[in-house]
Amino acid sequence: MDPTDEQRPILASQVLERVGRDPARCYQCGKCTAGCPMSAEMPIKVGQIMRLVQLDRRERIFRDSSIWLCLTCETCSARCPMDCEPATVLDALREMVVQRDPALLPVRIRAMHQAFLAQIRKNGRVFEMGLVMGYKVRSGALMDDMTTAPGLYARGKLALTPRKLRGIADVQRIFNACGAQVGSGVADSLRYLGSRR
Amino acid sequence: MNIGYYPGCSVHATAREYEESLKAVASVLDLGLDEIPDWSCCGASSAHATNHLLGVALPARNLALAEAEEMTRVLAPCAACYGRLSNARFELGRDQALAREVGVVLRRPFRNSVQVVNVVEILQELLPRISQRTVRPLAGLKVASYYGCLLVRPSKVTGFDDPEAPTSMEQVVDATGAVSLQWNKRTTCCGAGLSLSRLGSVVRLGHAILNDARASGARAVVVACPMCHSNLDFRQAAINRSRQHGAPGRAGELPILYITQLVGLALGIAPSKLGLQRHFVSTRPLLERLLEQQGMEVA
Numbered sequence: 001m002d003p004t005d006e007q008r009p010i011l012a013s014q015v016l017e018r019v020g021r022d023p024a025r026c027y028q029c030g031k032c033t034a035g036c037p038m039s040a041e042m043p044i045k046v047g048q049i050m051r052l053v054q055l056d057r058r059e060r061i062f063r064d065s066s067i068w069l070c071l072t073c074e075t076c077s078a079r080c081p082m083d084c085e086p087a088t089v090l091d092a093l094r095e096m097v098v099q100r101d102p103a104l105l106p107v108r109i110r111a112m113h114q115a116f117l118a119q120i121r122k123n124g125r126v127f128e129m130g131l132v133m134g135y136k137v138r139s140g141a142l143m144d145d146m147t148t149a150p151g152l153y154a155r156g157k158l159a160l161t162p163r164k165l166r167g168i169a170d171v172q173r174i175f176n177a178c179g180a181q182v183g184s185g186v187a188d189s190l191r192y193l194g195s196r197r
Numbered sequence: 198m199n200i201g202y203y204p205g206c207s208v209h210a211t212a213r214e215y216e217e218s219l220k221a222v223a224s225v226l227d228l229g230l231d232e233i234p235d236w237s238c239c240g241a242s243s244a245h246a247t248n249h250l251l252g253v254a255l256p257a258r259n260l261a262l263a264e265a266e267e268m269t270r271v272l273a274p275c276a277a278c279y280g281r282l283s284n285a286r287f288e289l290g291r292d293q294a295l296a297r298e299v300g301v302v303l304r305r306p307f308r309n310s311v312q313v314v315n316v317v318e319i320l321q322e323l324l325p326r327i328s329q330r331t332v333r334p335l336a337g338l339k340v341a342s343y344y345g346c347l348l349v350r351p352s353k354v355t356g357f358d359d360p361e362a363p364t365s366m367e368q369v370v371d372a373t374g375a376v377s378l379q380w381n382k383r384t385t386c387c388g389a390g391l392s393l394s395r396l397g398s399v400v401r402l403g404h405a406i407l408n409d410a411r412a413s414g415a416r417a418v419v420v421a422c423p424m425c426h427s428n429l430d431f432r433q434a435a436i437n438r439s440r441q442h443g444a445p446g447r448a449g450e451l452p453i454l455y456i457t458q459l460v461g462l463a464l465g466i467a468p469s470k471l472g473l474q475r476h477f478v479s480t481r482p483l484l485e486r487l488l489e490q491q492g493m494e495v496a
Contacts, residue, residue: 019249020292037386037402069398072242073386074280074350078360085351091245091252098247108394116243120255124237126206135393144393148431152211155475159210167235174258177302178251 009056018092023053025082032076032086042066046076046086053089062097068109111139121175124165129158199229200319201268201311203259203282205275205423206238211431212275212423214472218457219274219316221471225330225464226323233263233271239281242390253295254302256285261307270312272319274457276422277389280347280355282313287354315348316421318357320369320460327372332465333491334374338483340459341378341415342366343406345425346386360384369456370419373463380413382406387428396435399428403436407451417452417483419459429453430477452480462487 003024005013012024026047033039033047044052044066052061061067067090076086097104105113115134119126136142152158165171208216223230236259245252260282263271273279289296289309300307320327344363352360363384367377385406388399407429410418420426429436430453437445453476461471462484473480 020288020295037388038398040401041398069391069395071346071386071389071391072246073346073389074354075346075384075386078351091249094246095249109391112390112394113243113247116241117247120238120240120244125209126238126241128207128210132393139394144396151477152431155477157211157213157475163209165235165237167237170258171237171255173304174254174302175251178248178254 009054011053011056011058014096015053015089015092018095019085019088021083021085021088021092023050023084023089026050026054026080026084026086027082029081031079031081035075035079037073037075038069038071042069046070046090049093050084050086050089053093058096061093062100062104065106065109067093067097068106108139108141111135111141114138117175121172123162124168124171125163127159127162129160130162198227199231200314201263201266201271202230202232203236203239203263203271203273203278204232205273205278207275207423207427211427214475215274215423215426215455215457218455218461218466218471221466222320222457222461222464225461225466226326228319228323230272231266231268233259233266233268236262239273239278241277241281245281245284250295250298250302252281253285253288254299256282257289257299257307258303258305260286260309260311260313261303261305263311264307265305268311270314272314272316274316274421275424276315276345276347277424279313279315283354283356286311286313315355315357317348317365317369317456320456321365324368324372327369327460327463331373331463333463335459335463335487336374336490338375338487339378339414339416340370340375340454341380341410341413341418342370342383342456343387343410343418343420343425343429344384345420345422346384346389348421349384366419366421366456369460373459375459375463378410378413378415380409380415382409387425389424389428392424392428392432396432399432400436400439403428403432404439407433407436407449408445410451411445411449415451416486417454417459419454419456421456426453426455433478450478452476452478452483454480 008024016022030047033045036046039045070090072087119131240255349358349360349363358365370377388402391398458471
């Protein structure tokens with residue numbers, strides 16, 4: 001039986017409000033953790049995260065890297081017998097962390113998201129070379145992949161200039177509108193995500 | 198037959214040969230690709246992982262543009278784009294409040310009427326034509342079909358094939374005359390977006406996938422996603438060097454082909470037109486064997 005609104009813990013209610021999935025329905029069968037390709041690397045496994053949500057232990061989740069290691073491969077969501085969609089629940093938790101304090105993200109993963117979103121915001125599309133450069137600057141991993149660029153170029157796989165959209169203003173407006181829509185914190189976070197450290 | 202076309206960002210750079218081979222194959226199979234004018238990025242993993250509304254609105258913009266062009270179906274060759282476009286369509290269909298919110302954000306009319314299809318799905322539809330127009334059957338080539346994540350998951354979103362035991366790619370492979378192998382890691386994730394930020398994870402996951410493919414006797418792995426290709430081809434040198442996982446070295450090199458390249462070879466399209474020279478793991482030994490069997494010379 002589904003929990004009533006009074007029974008549902010606060011964090012679970014907030015997840016439900018954000019993404020329309022109810023973590024309170026989870027009965028801890030463990031299929032999500034068993035199938036998760038990142039379980040081996042996650043300090044807190046996906047099934048444990050679902051339980052922590054039910055127990056309102058947000059600090060335990062927010063101050064750990066586990067939710068940021070999720071690949072959104074959707075194995076958990078495909079197998080969940082209660083249709084909780086753990087991958088979608090993790091999206092909601094990540095959004096909450098971004099809104100509260102982007103400094104809580106693991107540095108390299110934050111750099112990747114920042115660089116990726118900055119590309120879309122600037123060009124409307126991801127210009128891969130810009131993505132890699134943006135990632136390096138933000139993560140400090142300057143020497144990563146130094147030897148791979150010539151190989152990409154030789155294979156004709158390295159575009160050297162971005163193609164900008166005609167409708168770039170349209171895309172930028174969507175970014176702003178999404179920031180403004182879900183609460184004042186997000187606009188700042190997205191601006192943060194779009195700017196250099 | 199014509200279909201709407203959403204190329205996605207990576208086919209203009211690292212996955213160039215995916216689009217080259219797709220267009221070459223489409224032309225032989227009389228499939229017209231109508232590119233969505235002024236399409237933008239789907240937001241892939243970074244949008245939905247940081248802002249739910251943005252993760253739906255970015256793909257929805259493209260579906261709205263397609264709808265304005267009266268497209269009923271859109272082909273997204275990249276599995277990640279396919280996943281995000283399908284997810285937007287699905288979430289907008291089940292959540293009225295979200296649909297209203299996205300409507301406000303988009304500021305353009307949108308009835309959510311556009312279907313999203315992936316490359317395997319469209320090739321599966323064209324199977325009779327592929328069989329009919331195959332001029333160089335890839336007889337005896339042992340192929341491991343790798344679905345990865347987002348072609349088949351979650352099935353309520355994609356509505357495509359079986360999430361645990363899919364068969365669509367094997368059907369396409371069989372139509373080329375190649376031999377589909379049974380193996381275990383067909384739907385296990387390759388590490389996707391962590392390629393830059395956490396290469397160790399990609400090496401660990403890629404290693405398990407390639408090892409299983411080799412153990413099954415595969416001469417090539419077939420993919421339908423630029424990220425799967427990049428992680429298994431571009432990153433294969435790192436995977437094969439990894440001592441931690443028991444390095445197979447260069448002897449263990451396994452060519453990674455886009456499914457459109459495999460079909461293109463069977464249709465008699467020149468390897469260079471399919472971009473087979475653009476891979477990091479050389480496809481030349483494979484092509485030489487293949488063409489030798491067919492009594493032809495490598496182009």
